[in-house]
Amino acid sequence: MLLLVAVLAPLLLGFAVLAPNRIVPPRGIAVGDVHVWGFLAPAALAALAAAMLPGRMAAIACGVALCGLLGGLDDVAGRLTASLSAARLGPAAGSWIACGALLLAARLALGRAGTGAAGRAAAAAGFVVAIAAMLALGLLGDLGLVREATARGPELRAALAGHLELVAAALLPALAAGAAAGAFAFTMRRIGGAVMGLLAALQVIPAMALFALLIEPLAALGRAVPLLREAGLRGIGAAPAVIGVFLYLLLPIAAATRAALGAAPAAAVDAARGLGFAPGQVLRRVRLPLGAPVFLGGLRTATVQAVGLVTLGALVGAGGFGVLMFQGLGQFAPDLILLGALPVAALALVLDAALRAVEDGLAQ
Known part of the structure; x- marks a missing residue:
């Protein structure tokens, strides 16, 4: 079904959109409006062949079909925007749906073949290499997105560095504080529920509202302590975004820590105590090794959440890809x-x- 959708979507829902500039509204381009079958015919054949191939070969066929679709879009872009430097051509709704269907079909094919995390990573790396080869050969250089990336290369690199810095600045302190809160909640069970409830209450506040609420207190603190202001603690900038994301990450990390410490079977803990293990030895030799996969699952959730939430930090001057x-x-x-x-x-x-690959490795 996914492969059929990938073949039919560009035909029925539009192949590409062309905008002469950023003022004139874009117009749709159907497959029949351009001569692009030199790319699309092999892509369609590869997509249909994937339905009859075994798992890994089906995934490769999906990748070939996707590369053919992108090559067809670039071929059209090269012919329609050659004399218009401001023009941009990109995928229409049908091509976007086809790309998503092919990627999902490839993932399902790898799952059908029983491919593990390492195999899936190798498949993703192979696809990235194929796209990089097409870029190096100039087969994607006329697409609007690639043109925009080429024109904004320094901004793109700065955005990547800024985004990673903001994620690390929020995630690393949250990892330490969240793990401590989770361990406290596990040890002090009577008030552990209240601690987790307080962290959960932070999740109710919308991200933008939390960032906005932090602006004035941080600005006042910066005015009161000039040294902090010089260190970057201001109402506008990275500080409210980092602190806000830090507060959001406390709950998943604390919950994962609490669950990880309780993941060890009671029989294993009792056996360790029967062998004379001190509480610290029980923690290091039983609870932490058996609970590590559970903790990594929470860390994976927090990491992905941090990457997404940092994007909103651009609204308070934090930088990153949100800009x-x-x-x-x-x-x-x-x-x-x-x-x-x-x-x-x-x-x-x-x-x-x-992180999933590490989690799977520890769980085996």
Whole structure:
């Protein structure tokens, strides 16, 4: 069904959209309006062949079909925007649906083949290499998104560095504080519920409201202590975003720590105590090893949450990929919006996959 959707969506829902500039509304381009079958015919055949191939070969066929679809879009872009430097061509709704269907079909094919985390990572790396090869050969250079990325290379690199710094600045302190809170809640069971309830209450506050609530107190603190202001603690900038994200990450990390410490079977804990293990030895040799996969699951959730929430920090002057996204929204520039959104999604997926691989390795 997914492969059939991938073949039919560009035909029925539109293949591409062309905008002469950022003022004139874009117009749709159907497959029949352009001669692009040199790319699309092999892509469609590869997509249909994937339905009859075994798991890994089906995933490769989906990748070939996706590369063919992107190559077809670039071919059209090269012919329609060659004389218009401000023109941008991108995928229409049908092509976006086809891309999503092919990626999902490839993932299901790998799952059908029983491919583990390492195999899925290798497949993703292979797809990235294929896209990089197409870029190096100039087969994607005329797409609007690639043009925008080329024109804004320094901004894109600065956004990546800024986004990673903000994620690390919020996640690392939250890891220490959340783990301590979770351990306290596990040890002091009578008031542990109140601690977790307080952390859960923070999740009720919308992210933008929390960032806004932090602006004035941080600004006042910076005015009162000039040394802190010089160190970067201001009402506008990275400080409210980092502190706000830090507060949001406390609950998943604390909950994961509490669950991880309680993951060890009671029989294993009793056996360790019967062997004369001190409480610290029980913690190091029984609870932590058996609870590590549970904790990594919570850390994976917190990491992905941090990557997404930092994007909103651009609204309070924090930087990162959110700057590009909101610039695109203000200029009605879809390619600029995607230039900020797609790296955030890719970064979240990469970090999630890496932590999941470690989690699966510990669980085996």
